[in-house]
Amino acid sequence: MAEVRSLDPSTPLFxxxxEETGPIVLANTFVVPEERTEAFLVLFRRQAEFMEAQPGFVSLQIHKGTAGSRLMMNVxxxxxxxxxxAALGNPEFQRMAAEFPDGVVSYPHIFERADV
Structure with missing residues (x-):
């Protein structure tokens, strides 16, 4: 199972x-041990298919760090x-989340658009 840590300890994911707001972007950076990358991606694909079918879902992309990095980032x-x-609390998603390989660390954080 992945360990979940707060990117900003003053505002944990929960x-x-x-806070009711939207639209939002969930940016989740994962540290994945090299030997567990393939198992991580197999499970992530299953989770992505599940999420894509959930009400309110818009889009999803996964990115891999370069130059041998162990980082993966879901946007x-x-x-x-x-x-x-609602999607995160779904029992089916919870079962899949529990299947992440040991040694994976997740840093999820929610963002909303800022006018620049």
Missing amino acids: AQVE AVWESTRALA
């Missing part, structure tokens, strides 16, 4: 999910935190 767009929370 606090962010409680998912959702209509709202409410939709994301």
